[in-house]
Amino acid sequence: MKTKRRRSLPLPLLIALALLLFAAGVGTGWNGASAYYDAADPVLAAAAPPPLQAPVSPSDKPLPSPTPIPDREGWALTLVNFDHPLPEGFAVPELTQLRNGHTIDSRAYPALQAMMDDARAAGLQPLICSSLRTWDDQERLFEAEVQNWLARGYIQAEAEAQAAMWVARPGTSEHQTGLAVDIVDLSYQVLDEGQENTPVQRWLMAHCWEYGFILRYPTDKSALTGVSYEPWHYRYVGADAAKEIMEGGLCLEEYLSR
Secondary structure: OOOOOOOOOOHHHHHHHHHHHHHHHHHHHHHHOOOOOOOOOHHHHHHOOOOOOOOOOHHHOOOOOOOOOOOOOOHHHOOOEOOEOOOOOOOOOOEEEOHHHOEEEOOOHHHHHHHHHHHHHOOOOEEEEEOOOOHHHHHHHHHHHHHHHHOOOOOHHHHHHHHHOOOOOOOOOHHHHOOEEEEEEOOEOOOOHHHHHOHHHHHHHHHHHHHOEEEOOOOOOHHHHOOOOOOOEEEEOOHHHHHHHHHHOOOHHHHHHO
16 A cells, blocks of 8 residues: 655745734734833824823822911910010901990900909999000000109100000000900099009909900019009900910910910
């Protein structure tokens, strides 16, 4: 039996077939690498998938906005003294008219009215003798006090220094804030240390903090306030601050510097 021999493809045909397979493989390989596109080619760029985003580490995340720190020097705690003058032209936002031509910052008015009403309900006769002063008012008062010391023989600089212990220089008076009032006893309308012995002052010194007021210039704080003892000058600072100031035996300068 004759064995049949398989015919082998001619060599030229094998070479041609190999070349075709090679070309097909190269084409497939090129399509598979299309993710690495040329960004300058608009067709390839449009067809390309979006680039992967790197995971954001905690240190890369934007920091949250800080919690605002409460402002301890808000309107009720405005510090006014020789070292902290008001800007010229300062004006209280809104005023409430009191009796006898006096005015006060409207935000402090309810507390003042409650304090005066309760003092009267206790059988006392408090009288407001000074409240808001304009810049011009304060300037006139200070100049009059300077003239008083000049008449006693003091030279100008000494007279001004002495006057500033009793009447604040323009821009440095709490009365210009609309938050301060001078209160006297109807039976004793003199602004001197004898005021502290009147029934009205004894009651106010004991209770003013309950209404958000403080005795602004205590007898033992003159070195800090720069103002002599005034047992008639009350300043609104708000209920919380007034309580802390009273309990700590502080003046406003000490309270704000803590």
